[in-house]
Amino acid sequence: xxxQIVSKNNKVELGMLEKSSFNTLLDTRYKNSKKIVIVDENTxxxxxxxxxxxxxxxxxxxxxxxxxxxxxxxxEVCFQVWEALSNYQIQRSDLIINLGGGVVTDxxxxxxxxxxxxxxxxxxxTTLLAMVDASVGGKTGVNLGSFKNQLGVFxxxxxxxxxxxxxxxLENKEILAGKAEMIKHGLIxxxxxxxxxxxxxxxxxxxDLIAEAVQIKAAIVDRDFQEKGERKTLNxxxxxxxxxxxxxxxxxxxxxxxxCVAWGMLVESYLSNEIAGLxxxxxxxxxxxxxxxxxxxxxxKSDFDTLIKLMRHDKKxxxxxxxxxxxxxxxxxxxxxxxxEDKIMExxxxxxxA
Amino acid sequence: xxxQIVSKNNKVELGMLEKSSFNTLLDTRYKNSKKIVIVDENTxxxxxxxxxxxxxxxxxxxxxxxxxxxxxxxxEVCFQVWEALSNYQIQRSDLIINLGGGVVTDxxxxxxxxxxxxxxxxxxxTTLLAMVDASVGGKTGVNLGSFKNQLGVFxxxxxxxxxxxxxxxLENKEILAGKAEMIKHGLIxxxxxxxxxxxxxxxxxxxDLIAEAVQIKAAIVDRDFQEKGERKTLNxxxxxxxxxxxxxxxxxxxxxxxxCVAWGMLVESYLSNEIAGLxxxxxxxxxxxxxxxxxxxxxxKSDFDTLIKLMRHDKKxxxxxxxxxxxxxxxxxxxxxxxxEDKIMExxxxxxxA
Numbered sequence: 001x002x003x004q005i006v007s008k009n010n011k012v013e014l015g016m017l018e019k020s021s022f023n024t025l026l027d028t029r030y031k032n033s034k035k036i037v038i039v040d041e042n043t044x045x046x047x048x049x050x051x052x053x054x055x056x057x058x059x060x061x062x063x064x065x066x067x068x069x070x071x072x073x074x075x076e077v078c079f080q081v082w083e084a085l086s087n088y089q090i091q092r093s094d095l096i097i098n099l100g101g102g103v104v105t106d107x108x109x110x111x112x113x114x115x116x117x118x119x120x121x122x123x124x125x126t127t128l129l130a131m132v133d134a135s136v137g138g139k140t141g142v143n144l145g146s147f148k149n150q151l152g153v154f155x156x157x158x159x160x161x162x163x164x165x166x167x168x169x170l171e172n173k174e175i176l177a178g179k180a181e182m183i184k185h186g187l188i189x190x191x192x193x194x195x196x197x198x199x200x201x202x203x204x205x206x207x208d209l210i211a212e213a214v215q216i217k218a219a220i221v222d223r224d225f226q227e228k229g230e231r232k233t234l235n236x237x238x239x240x241x242x243x244x245x246x247x248x249x250x251x252x253x254x255x256x257x258x259x260c261v262a263w264g265m266l267v268e269s270y271l272s273n274e275i276a277g278l279x280x281x282x283x284x285x286x287x288x289x290x291x292x293x294x295x296x297x298x299x300x301k302s303d304f305d306t307l308i309k310l311m312r313h314d315k316k317x318x319x320x321x322x323x324x325x326x327x328x329x330x331x332x333x334x335x336x337x338x339x340x341e342d343k344i345m346e347x348x349x350x351x352x353x354a
Numbered sequence: 355x356x357x358q359i360v361s362k363n364n365k366v367e368l369g370m371l372e373k374s375s376f377n378t379l380l381d382t383r384y385k386n387s388k389k390i391v392i393v394d395e396n397t398x399x400x401x402x403x404x405x406x407x408x409x410x411x412x413x414x415x416x417x418x419x420x421x422x423x424x425x426x427x428x429x430e431v432c433f434q435v436w437e438a439l440s441n442y443q444i445q446r447s448d449l450i451i452n453l454g455g456g457v458v459t460d461x462x463x464x465x466x467x468x469x470x471x472x473x474x475x476x477x478x479x480t481t482l483l484a485m486v487d488a489s490v491g492g493k494t495g496v497n498l499g500s501f502k503n504q505l506g507v508f509x510x511x512x513x514x515x516x517x518x519x520x521x522x523x524l525e526n527k528e529i530l531a532g533k534a535e536m537i538k539h540g541l542i543x544x545x546x547x548x549x550x551x552x553x554x555x556x557x558x559x560x561x562d563l564i565a566e567a568v569q570i571k572a573a574i575v576d577r578d579f580q581e582k583g584e585r586k587t588l589n590x591x592x593x594x595x596x597x598x599x600x601x602x603x604x605x606x607x608x609x610x611x612x613x614c615v616a617w618g619m620l621v622e623s624y625l626s627n628e629i630a631g632l633x634x635x636x637x638x639x640x641x642x643x644x645x646x647x648x649x650x651x652x653x654x655k656s657d658f659d660t661l662i663k664l665m666r667h668d669k670k671x672x673x674x675x676x677x678x679x680x681x682x683x684x685x686x687x688x689x690x691x692x693x694x695e696d697k698i699m700e701x702x703x704x705x706x707x708a
Contacts, residue, residue: 079429082505086498089666114468117495117506141471144440151436152471153507312443 003211007218009156009225010136014211017163018054022122025159026057030120034094035061036085038108040068043100046169047126051099061097062088066104070257071249073103073142075151081111092116098157101127101174102134102257106149109140113155123157126166128178128205129258132185132213135160137221137234146246147313154226162214167204175204176293177258180237182209183289184265185216188233191331198289232335236325237265240348243311244297253298262294263351268324270347275337276326285330299352307348308341357565361572363579364490366514368565372408374515376476380411384474388448389415390439392462394422397454400523401480405453415451416442420458424611425603427457427496429505435465446470452511455481455528456488456611460503463494467509477511480520482532482559483612486539486567489514491575491588500600501667508580516568521558529558530647531612534591536563537643538619539570542587545685552643586689590679591619594702597664598651607652616648617705622678624701629691630680639684653706661702662695 002015013020026035035058039048044065051058064081066072096119098108105123112121123135141152167175179197182205186194193212197205217234224231241257241264248255269286272278299307311322321338328334356369367374380389389412393402398419405412418435420426450473452462459477466475477489495506521529533551536559540548547566551559571588578585595611595618602609623640626632653661665676675692682688 075429075433082498086501086504086667114505114507116504117493117508139471144436147440150440150470151468153468154471313440 003207005211005214005218007215008222009138010160010218010221011158012136012160012162012214012218014131014162014164014207014214016165017051017124017161020161020163021159022124022161023055025122026055030095031057032093034088034090035097036088036090036094037061037063037097037099038066038081038104038111039063039099040066040101040104042068042169043104043126047099047124047166050165051124066100066107068103070103070143070245073107075142075144078107078111078114078142082115085111085115090115090119092119094119096121097124098122098135099124099126100130101125102130105130105135106140106152107142109138109155109157110142110152113140113153118155120158123160125160125162127170127174128167128210129174129181129256130178131162131167131210132178133181133217135162136214136217137231138225146250146310148242148246150313162210164204164207164210170204173256174258176262177256179205179293180258180262180265182213184234184237184261185213187265187286187327187330188236188325188333189216189220189331191329194330229335233325233333236327236333237261237268239311239322239324240264240267240307240344243307244299246310247299247303247307248297251298255297259294259297262290263297266290267347267351269327270350271324271337271339271343272327274343274347275339276328276334278327278329282327282330297352301349301353304345304348308344311344357561359565359568359572361569362576363492363510364514364572364575365512366490366516366568366572368485368516368518368561368568370519371405371478371515371517374517375513376478376515377409379476379513380409384449385411386447388442388444389451390442390444390448391415391417391451391453392420392435392458392465393417394420394454394458396422396523397458397480401453401478401520404519405478420454420461422457424457424497424599427461429496429498432461432465432468432496436469439465439469444469444473446473448473450475451478452476452489453478453480454484455479456484459484459489460494460506461496463492463509463511464496464506467494467507472509474512477514479514479516481524481528482521482564483528483535483610484532485516485521485564486532487535487571489516490568490571491585492579500604500664502596502600504667516564518558518561518564524558527610528612530616531610533559533647534612534616534619536567538588538591538615539567541619541640541681541684542590542679542687543570543574543685545683548684583689587679587687590681590687591615591622593665593676593678594618594621594661594698597661598653600664601653601657601661602651605652609651613648613651616644617651620644621701621705623681624704625678625691625693625697626681628697628701629693630682630688632681632683636681636684651706655703655707658699658702662698665698
């Protein structure tokens with residue numbers, strides 16, 4: 001059974017790849033196109049063999065292997081891929097298939113969108129995080145130094161297929177990372193959805209819960225594709241989270257994007273409590289959830305200045321204050337709170353020096 | 355007096371910069387934005403002082419100087435600019451102003467469109483070529499090795515202003531380069547426009563003629579922004595032209611884009627005569643015009659294989675043949691002629707071994 005997400009901008013299907021439109025597209029629209037499959041070292045080993053043995057038309061595909069990990073989500077790697085595409089004489093009518101986690105779908109989407117001013121691409125996210133977040137919404141890009149996703153374009157895949165089979169290849173840590181974005185989708189829009197996530201934290205979520213997360217995101221993106229307003233609610237937890245992630249990358253601490261966002265959400269929930277009307281009781285509930293699920297991060301008071309410096313670079317800022325989406329309650333959020341640095345210092349202390 | 359081009363996608367004005375909407379935009383929409391002016395070594399010297407002394411609000415602008423020339427239209431240079439933008443803490447609400455020829459507007463547009471997934475930019479083309487071609491239509495990009503514009507995106511400037519004052523700073527060679535694209539606009543759509551260009555070839559064309567060229571291009575782009583059909587007519591002369599340009603770049607021969615397109619148009623007119631119904635008489639007319647205006651290029655029979663190899667990489671190709679837009683008559687063109695290599699060899703011989 002294939003679940004289809006109803007959305008204006010995002011064509012997303014959930015279920016077995018063989019039963020999805022992916023199969024049909026390969027045999028029709030892209031019948032005569034060359035196919036390039038972009039994987040990383042993990043998905044080359046764990047996911048690509050399934051595609052290769054299942055889809056006859058991928059036998060001739062060229063496979064490009066990206067080095068794994070966020071630290072390789074950089075322009076230099078894109079450049080090498082573009083040279084390879086050029087050597088393969090890839091043309092505008094050919095197809096790129098991104099098979100991997102958020103790094104592969106973000107970077108692969110960017111590679112496709114910029115080569116010859118835009119090739120079609122299909123995303124097959126293999127991590128929970130990529131399914132519920134990275135591969136929906138058309139954001140593509142790479143990092144610049146420690147600044148996350150500073151280079152990129154808005155560009156939509158022709159199709160995204162979330163096949164839950166791939167989730168079985170993941171470690172617990174990666175399930176938790178994805179769950180952080182699911183919790184976020186709930187915190188900003190739906191109290192009942194958060195409640196449904198509070199149980200069995202390391203289990204693979206039921207496909208219905210994944211579909212609901214995708215639907216929440218797709219609906220927001222449909223209403224505000226270019227991120228002029230409402231889409232910024234999806235940044236809840238990310239202003240602090242990106243700061244943390246950039247900082248820990250420079251420290252060479254292995255940490256997932258989801259963990260950083262989880263702690264970012266907690267810090268921003270404290271801000272929400274002080275500025276945006278989030279009740280003590282709901283703050284407690286969020287704090288309990290985050291601290292129960294996510295391991296503590298090696299962040300100390302002496303790191304706060306660096307964190308704030310990194311946040312200044314966030315794409316959502318305008319002028320001198322730092323811009324946040326905050327919670328008014330669980331399930332309800334408001335964009336564009338401008339917060340000064342002292343206040344941020346204060347809540348960082350509450351979370352990391354508690 | 356400001357001439358306004360009527361167009362759905364392209365907001366283009368011709369006339370004095372001080373009287374154009376540029377002035378108003380700086381004082382209103384971009385009042386609180388940081389301004390980044392991208393120039394090259396030439397326009398920094400010859401054009402930037404005029405802007406700096408004319409517009410109060412540019413006193414605080416950051417100026418980024420690109421190395422001049424097509425050989426610097428590469429990703430490495432973009433990367434350095436992106437790092438500079440990051441250091442200046444440029445935010446999504448800031449403004450990039452591209453002041454220069456086609457290399458500056460193509461590359462500056464690409465830099466702006468990819469940084470933080472897209473900053474607003476304004477093009478102020480300073481060469482005739484950039485006015486009539488590069489800065490209208492939303493194509494941005496850089497070269498990859500000897501392959502022209504292989505990396506890029508479709509992205510429209512907020513405004514383009516063509517101020518004829520800048521044309522006085524140009525050498526004859528550059529006027530001729532721009533005129534090649536004007537001739538092309540005429541050849542594909544308007545016999546009378548070609549006739550109006552046949553006189554006084556090295557003079558700066560009258561502003562009305564420049565405006566007409568912009569109008570022709572803007573109208574085509576409006577009807578087919580993503581280049582699925584009619585827009586490919588604008589590629590007349592460019593399949594061969596890009597091959598020539600890429601080849602001469604590797605030979606370190608100094609040649610303008612316009613000269614390569616001019617000779618490309620002549621070769622493709624021979625093809626048009628053989629395949630697409632262009633009469634002998636009109637072919638003669640085109641040959642006379644091109645040979646009168648444009649100096650001969652150092653291309654020999656032994657280079658033809660390399661040229662064809664370069665053409666294979668052209669973005670417009672699909673499958674095994676090489677794709678051309680050809681003329682049915684002066685003022686009338688048809689896209690998507692697929693031509694085999696032997697035929698191309700034959701017409702290359704007619705033009706370069708005559």
